[in-house]
Amino acid sequence: METAQPHAGVHIENVSKSFGPEGARTLVLNHVSLSIKMGEFVSVIGPSGCGKSTLLKTVAGLIDADSGTVMVDGMTVKAATKNKMIGLVPQSPALLPWRTVLDNVRLPMRVNPKANANRNLRDPREILESFGLGAALDKYPGQLSGGMQQRVAIARAFVFDPSVLLMDEPFSALDEMNRDAQRLGLLDFWQSNRKAVMFVTHSVPEAIMLSDRIVVMGAHPGHIAEVIDVPLPRPRTIDVYATDEFRDLEGHVRETLREVMGQKSA
Amino acid sequence: MSTTDTSALAVQSATSATGRRFSPLASAKFKQNLRWTNWAPAVITFVIAAALWQITAIANPYVIPTIDQVWVSLIKDADTYWANMLVTGLEVLVGASSGIIAGFILAIIMAEFQVMERAVMPLVVVVMVTPIVAIAPALVVAFGFGMTPKFIVTALVVFFPMLVNSLAGLRDVDDRALDVMKTLHASRWEIFRDLRFTGSMPYVFAGLRIALPLAIVGAAVAEFVAAGQQAGLGSLVTIAAAQANLPVTWASIALLCFMGVVLISLLALVRKRVLWWSDGAAVGR
Ligand SMILES: Nc1ncnc2c1ncn2[C@@H]1O[C@H](COP(=O)(O)OP(=O)(O)OP(=O)(O)O)[C@@H](O)[C@H]1O
Numbered sequence: 152m153e154t155a156q157p158h159a160g161v162h163i164e165n166v167s168k169s170f171g172p173e174g175a176r177t178l179v180l181n182h183v184s185l186s187i188k189m190g191e192f193v194s195v196i197g198p199s200g201c202g203k204s205t206l207l208k209t210v211a212g213l214i215d216a217d218s219g220t221v222m223v224d225g226m227t228v229k230a231a232t233k234n235k236m237i238g239l240v241p242q243s244p245a246l247l248p249w250r251t252v253l254d255n256v257r258l259p260m261r262v263n264p265k266a267n268a269n270r271n272l273r274d275p276r277e278i279l280e281s282f283g284l285g286a287a288l289d290k291y292p293g294q295l296s297g298g299m300q301q302r303v304a305i306a307r308a309f310v311f312d313p314s315v316l317l318m319d320e321p322f323s324a325l326d327e328m329n330r331d332a333q334r335l336g337l338l339d340f341w342q343s344n345r346k347a348v349m350f351v352t353h354s355v356p357e358a359i360m361l362s363d364r365i366v367v368m369g370a371h372p373g374h375i376a377e378v379i380d381v382p383l384p385r386p387r388t389i390d391v392y393a394t395d396e397f398r399d400l401e402g403h404v405r406e407t408l409r410e411v412m413g414q415k416s417a
Numbered sequence: 418m419s420t421t422d423t424s425a426l427a428v429q430s431a432t433s434a435t436g437r438r439f440s441p442l443a444s445a446k447f448k449q450n451l452r453w454t455n456w457a458p459a460v461i462t463f464v465i466a467a468a469l470w471q472i473t474a475i476a477n478p479y480v481i482p483t484i485d486q487v488w489v490s491l492i493k494d495a496d497t498y499w500a501n502m503l504v505t506g507l508e509v510l511v512g513a514s515s516g517i518i519a520g521f522i523l524a525i526i527m528a529e530f531q532v533m534e535r536a537v538m539p540l541v542v543v544v545m546v547t548p549i550v551a552i553a554p555a556l557v558v559a560f561g562f563g564m565t566p567k568f569i570v571t572a573l574v575v576f577f578p579m580l581v582n583s584l585a586g587l588r589d590v591d592d593r594a595l596d597v598m599k600t601l602h603a604s605r606w607e608i609f610r611d612l613r614f615t616g617s618m619p620y621v622f623a624g625l626r627i628a629l630p631l632a633i634v635g636a637a638v639a640e641f642v643a644a645g646q647q648a649g650l651g652s653l654v655t656i657a658a659a660q661a662n663l664p665v666t667w668a669s670i671a672l673l674c675f676m677g678v679v680l681i682s683l684l685a686l687v688r689k690r691v692l693w694w695s696d697g698a699a700v701g702r
C-alpha cells in the first residue's frame with residue numbers, strides 16, 4: 152500500500168459550482184471540501200439533486216468547478232485524466248453493445264495508449280474471471296444480465312490500474328438480491344486492490360457495508376452536512392448486517408439524513 | 418463466506434445467461450415469420466388489389482392495361498426492358514453511392530466541427546427545398562443528355578436524408594459511455610472510432626431506408642427530363658405514355674417498382690448483418 156505518499160488520493164478543496172444561464176444561476180455545490188486517502192473507501196449519500204453526481208463529475212474531469220481545487224495524487228484533474236489515473240463506473244453499465252465483453256474491458260487500454268507506459272495494466276481475462284465472468288468473455292453485453300453487465304463496467308474501470316475509482320450509483324438498477332452479491336463482489340475485489348474510492352449511493356446499508364467513511368450531503372445548495380466514520384473491521388462479510396454496530400451506524404446515518412432533509416423542507 | 422456467496426451467485430447467473438443464446442431466439446423468430454398468420458394478410462391484400470385492378474382495366478381499356486397485357490409485354494420485349502433496367506440501375510448505383518458517401522462524410526465533418534454545420538447547413542437546406550423536378554432540366558442544359566445529370570440528380574436526392582440521419586446518429590451517443598471515454602482522456606478520433614461511428618449505424622440505416630427508394634425516384638425523374646437520347650426505365654415510361662402505349666408504360670413502372678423492392682430487401686439483409694446488436698432491447702442505455 153502506498154499510504155506513505157503525502158498527496159496520494161483525492162483532495163477536494165472549497166469546490167463551488169453553479170449551473171444555469173447568467174443571472175439565473177443556481178448554486179449546486181457550496182464550498183465542498185473532502186479528502187479521500189489512498190486505499191480509502193468513501194461513500195457519498197444524500198437527497199436527490201443535492202449535487203452528488205456533480206461532485207463526482209468534477210473529480211472525473213467531466214465538469215469544471217467554478218472555484219476551488221480538485222487534486223488527484225497531487226496532480227490537477229486534467230493531468231490525472233491524461234495519465235489515466237481515474238476509473239469511472241457510471242450509473243448504467245454504458246458498455247458498447249457491438250463489442251464482446253472482453254473487448255469492452257480492453258477499451259481503456261486501446262484509448263489514450265500513451266498513458267499505458269509504466270503502469271501495472273491487468274490482464275482483462277484474469278480480471279473478468281475473478282469477477283465470475285470467465286464464461287462470458289466472448290459474449291456480447293446484450294446476452295448478459297444487468298448485474299453481469301455492471302460487473303463488466305467495474306472490470307473496465309479496474310483493468311488499467313487507476314489510482315482513483317469513481318462510482319455513481321453503480322448498483323441502483325439492480326434488484327436487492329443481486330445488489331448484495333455485487334456489493335460483496337466489489338468489496339472482495341477492492342480488499343485486494345485498495346484504491347481510493349468515491350462511491351455515490353442512495354442506500355444506507357450499502358454505504359455502511361462498503362465504506363470507511365460516509366459523507367452525508369445536504370441540498371440547496373449542495374454541501375457536506377456530516378462525515379460519519381465506519382469503524383467496522385475488514386474484511387467484511389454478509390454477517391455485518393446482523394451486528395449491533397451496524398444497526399447503530401444505520402440509525403445514525405438515517406437520523407443525519409432526516410435532519411438534512413428536514414432542513415430542506417423548513 | 419462472502420467469497421463463496423458471490424461466486425455461487427456469479428456461477429448461477431453465468432449459466433442462466435448461457436442458456437439464453439441468440440440462435441434459438443433467431444430461429445424461433447424465423448419460424449414465426451413463416452407462419453401463415455404472418456404472410457397471409459399481405460398476400461390477401463395483394464390478391465384483392467390485383468383483382469380490383471383487373472376489373473377496372475377490363476372496364477376501362479384506355480385508362481390502364483390488364484395485368485396479362487403487361488405480362489405479355491414484359492416477356493415479348495424482355496431484352497429491351499433488361500437493357501433499360503441496367504441503365505437505370507447504373508444511375509441508381511452510381512448516384513446513390515456517391516450521395517450516401519458524401520452525406521455521411523459531411524455529417525462526420527459537421528458532427529466534429531459545429532462551425533461547419535452552421536456554415537454549410539443553410540446552403541444544404543436551400544438546395545434541398547428546391548424541387549428536384551425543377552433542377553433536373555437545368556442540369557440537362559448544363560451537362561447534356563448523358564449520364565452525368567442523372568448521377569447528379571440521384572445523388573442530390575439521396576444526400577439530404579443521409580446527411581440528416583447520419584448527423585443525428587453521430588450526435589446521439591450514450592452520454593455515460595462518452596463520460597467513460599473522456600475520463601480516459603480519449604482523443605476525438607478515439608471517440609469517433611470506438612463510439613460514434615458504430616453507434617451512428619442505426620440512424621444511418623434509417624437514412625438508407627428513406628434514401629434508396631428516393632434514389633430510384635431521382636433516376637426516373639432525371640430520365641423523364643432527358644428522355645430520348647439515353648435509355649432507362651424512366652425514359653421508357655415517358656416515351657410509351659406519349660404514344661399511349663399502356664402495356665409498355667405500366668411494364669416499365671412495374672420494373673421501377675421491382676427495383677425498389679430489391680433494393681429495400683438487400684438493405685434489410687445488410688442491416689441484419691451490421692446491426693444485429695441494436696435490435697431488441699437497447700443495451701447499456
Ligand atoms: N448540466 C447541468 N445543467 C444544469 N443543471 C444541472 C446540471 N447538472 C446538474 N444540474 C442540477 O444540479 C443539481 C444537482 O444535480 P446532481 O445530478 O449532481 O444531483 P444528485 O445528487 O446526483 O442527484 P441524484 O441522487 O438524483 O442522482 C440538480 O438540481 C440538477 O438539476
Ligand SMILES: [Mg+2]
Nearest residue numbers: 203204205319
Ligand atoms: Mg446523481
